[in-house]
Amino acid sequence: MKPSIISSSLLIIFLVFTATATISGYTFKAYITPNFSATYLQFIDDSGTFLISPNGTFKAAIFNPGSQQTSFYLCIIHAASRTITWSANRGRAISSSGQMNLTAKGITISDESGRNNPVWSTPPLRSQVDRLVLTDMGNLLLLDPSNVSLWESFRYPTDTIIIGQSLPVGSSLSSSSSDSDLSIGNYNLTITSSDAILQWLGQTYWKLSMDTKAYKNSLSMVEYMAVNRTGFYLFGSNGTVAVFLVGLPESNFRVATLDNSGHFVIKSFSSGTGWKQEFQGPDDGCGTPLVCGRVGLCNDDDTSSSSSSSSSSSSPVCSCPQNFHVGSGNSGGCVPSNGSYSFPYSCDVSNNDSYHNNNNQSNSASSIVSFLNLGNGLDYFNNIYTDPVMDSVDLSLCQDQCSKNCSCLGVFYKNSSGSCYVIENELGSILSSNDGANQDMFGFIKVSIGSTTTNDDTRDAEDGGGGFPVVATVLLPITGFALLMAFLFFLWRRSIKISKRKQDLELGKPNNNPHSSGDLDAFYIPGLPRRFDYDELKKATDDFKTLIGSGGFGTVYKGVLSDNAVVAVKKIVNIGVQGKKDFCTEIAVIGNIHHVNLVKLKGFCVQGRHRFLVYEYMNLGSLDRTLFGGGPPLEWQERYDVALGTARGLAYLHGGCEHKIIHCDIKPENILLHNHFQVKISDFGLSKLLSPEQSGLFTTMRGTRGYLAPEWLTNSAITEKTDVYSYGMVLLELISGRKNCYFKSRNHSIDEDSNSSSSSTSGLLYFPLLALEKHEEGNYMDLADPRLEGRVTNEEVEKLVRIALCCVHEEPALRPNMAAVVGMLEGGMALPQPKMESLNFLRFYGRRFTEASMIIEENNDNEGGRREVNNNSSSMTSGGSQAALVSYISSQTVSGPR
Ligand SMILES: *[C@@H]1O[C@H](CO)[C@@H](O)[C@H](O)[C@H]1NC(C)=O
């Protein structure tokens, strides 16, 4: 391949051996020598990591993507983004006890059952291996004793290339099957001497040369594809000429990857903001082959859009063409409406079948083909990139051509030119255009008329009739009776359906939208996570037996799915979006947000008036229980990790994904914990999705008192800085280990020497004010949770207090954004100095608060612990300062709907 890469990697090797990297207390060597073996279980505390690059940017691990427990791969992982940039045994996963061996002959990977029969190994090498190293660029190298590279992972790309790597002409990237199954999927990116081409099972659906974002710079032959810190290129002439180029913002870590939906994506990562997508091909919503499943009709013209949701504008909408309806399987897609039609089998099977069947007359012929008309104004992705097989022919000739060829599954026919296009190998989604450009393009799908369903298929064949005379006459006497029964059954089903609809109407379910009437059959939306049946959820939760939480949007139950996955099932009661379609559009957006610090949406249920969301289950519950509950106190490092994880998740919501999402309800109850105090934020995306131009349009207040920013009360715009405020409040609670408002108990250490205004009166204490006062004194230790008993230093507490105070600045513009908070916590960014002029409001609230607490104490008898000051949310809207005060000090949920 490119000599430049080898030399540059050699250069890096000189730096490699000087350093060792330390992560989470373990010391890793920067290289490994032969007669080494590793299993996942051996390194389980570090998620299988056995080798780390000198500065820690990359690690090599026996890894289980998606946290499933069955498929493990030898992976190179970019540590900060947890992205797999390369995997060895992608075709054959090993179990958690599978092993990687390094010997003088190279690397082998084997499963427990077959040690002598490796599932993967490096090719035969020129000489003996001296060491295995992982460079800071992410290249895994086998070196001989004189530091010459014998093998390197950069030469064997899987679905991704990174900076420093190149993809030579003639080679390909292949997508993975899914996020957790790295086996080779159906999409290919191939570099040719003039282009980069995306294909799905031999059908082309994108070419770089036809993408408007790429700039053609030279007529030279392409030699390889690469990304660097400032762009994406197809290079020619030994890398001296960029044949195609796409300029990109400067970034230290960038990947070009073919994802498992078939998109070729270039994105960059920074630890503050997370991923930023920079390029995508194909870029239009309907561009990938299976966006609407097989024969699904994809429409991304934004003509039918209601103003309801910003996200619907760019999302394609799927439906089925005429003569088809939504298939039942999980894969989506459409099947012929007439049950006696089916898609033909793939080439070889049907050949053999029809041969046997024709010999055997008793079996009904399954090879009679017909063409179902999809209508006009349609197109197929491959037509744009390939020439028609015939021009100036009749439609019947076009169809005949397809009937004869067993690999042909459908035709597209352009009336004006008589052009005939064929679909081969597999059927993808159909494109629909409303703009009239393709009015004379007709689509036809080949179907077999299977008469295997003999008791059902009874009607006289109206089209042609001569299809199967034998069958028809034999069955006719029985048919009369069967028809009658079928008709009665049909009437019965219909009456049930109608009465059910009436019920729905009586229950106030909006049914005026034709799309949301009936079930979801009329449409479906790509990107939707799995759809569950109500009965399935009822069974999984044992009839909603185990309540594990409740919040503004509804109640949460624990459940176990049929595949033993433990889930949290959230029953939605108060959601603003009522229509099924709008609901699903929002779910599709939420379902596509993936970040380690955000709870993953596994699926949903929309049935009748039921609305459920199914999330992965977090075994340690929510932060409020761990922090305020009676269990052992969280150690400081754990609190710090929680603070950092929450900040990362929020930073991602605010800037890392396509739609900016303001959480609006950050509080300990929505911060869930998993093994090793991994943080996952829940309930995101349920607040209104905001496009940049929309952020200011919040009208109804939502959120939780105690974490609500002042702007909720002053009619200012609600922005992501509103979340920053709530985050600051949570940070203060992490420091003290208590609610920000709590009752002082007489013998508590915090108030012994305190004579500040916040605690001079007995009873309630307003911690944010105490934090401000102690900050002014420079005495941070007083703020730390006394249960830590000194297992934290003044400096450590100071760091969090200062960040927290900056987050709760009254003026939103003075609060840092979440990406900056991540930077401060990670240490890459200087600690900020809180601005007193924007914190004085805490004194006002603190004073009013203690006064209020005394009034309440008179009214309410003391029952100890935290106290809800006001349960009546109507007082919130009165706008008086009393109401404002209440909003700061109570922790009642205000309202679910926007
Ligand atoms: C590794 O093991 C093989 C076979 O047991 C042995 O011949 C070789 O010397 C060992 N290599 C090292 C570097 O220990």
Ligand SMILES: *[C@@H]1O[C@H](CO)[C@@H](O)[C@H](O)[C@H]1NC(C)=O
């Ligand atoms: C890998 O190494 C282990 C321990 O040295 C050995 O038992 C096993 O047979 C080796 N497996 C292979 C495939 O070489």
Ligand SMILES: *[C@@H]1O[C@H](CO)[C@@H](O)[C@H](O)[C@H]1NC(C)=O
């Ligand atoms: C690690 O090394 C790579 C390559 O030299 C460099 O790009 C990167 O910035 C370094 N990362 C850190 C955290 O030092």
Ligand SMILES: *[C@@H]1O[C@H](CO)[C@@H](O)[C@H](O)[C@H]1NC(C)=O
């Ligand atoms: C290989 O590189 C390492 C680290 O720079 C060095 O210590 C060693 O001497 C080199 N070996 C040879 C044969 O050049």
Ligand SMILES: *[C@@H]1O[C@H](CO)[C@@H](O)[C@H](O)[C@H]1NC(C)=O
């Ligand atoms: C992808 O490309 C590789 C190499 O050209 C080829 O072996 C493989 O069959 C292709 N896969 C698909 C699904 O086209």
Ligand SMILES: *[C@@H]1O[C@H](CO)[C@@H](O)[C@H](O)[C@H]1NC(C)=O
């Ligand atoms: C990336 O490659 C282009 C084309 O060779 C070059 O002009 C540019 O300087 C490179 N950028 C960096 C940061 O090396």
Ligand SMILES: *[C@@H]1O[C@H](CO)[C@@H](O)[C@H](O)[C@H]1NC(C)=O
């Ligand atoms: C490309 O590089 C190779 C090896 O470095 C060299 O032999 C060849 O002449 C170069 N080709 C061109 C066109 O510069």
Ligand SMILES: *[C@@H]1O[C@H](CO)[C@@H](O)[C@H](O)[C@H]1NC(C)=O
């Ligand atoms: C037909 O089936 C036989 C085995 O049943 C198989 O060997 C053969 O390849 C098939 N024919 C075609 C055309 O694939």
Ligand SMILES: *[C@@H]1O[C@H](CO)[C@@H](O)[C@H](O)[C@H]1NC(C)=O
């Ligand atoms: C279904 O297809 C069969 C076979 O062509 C035809 O006889 C029948 O009338 C069709 N049924 C409907 C409801 O169109």
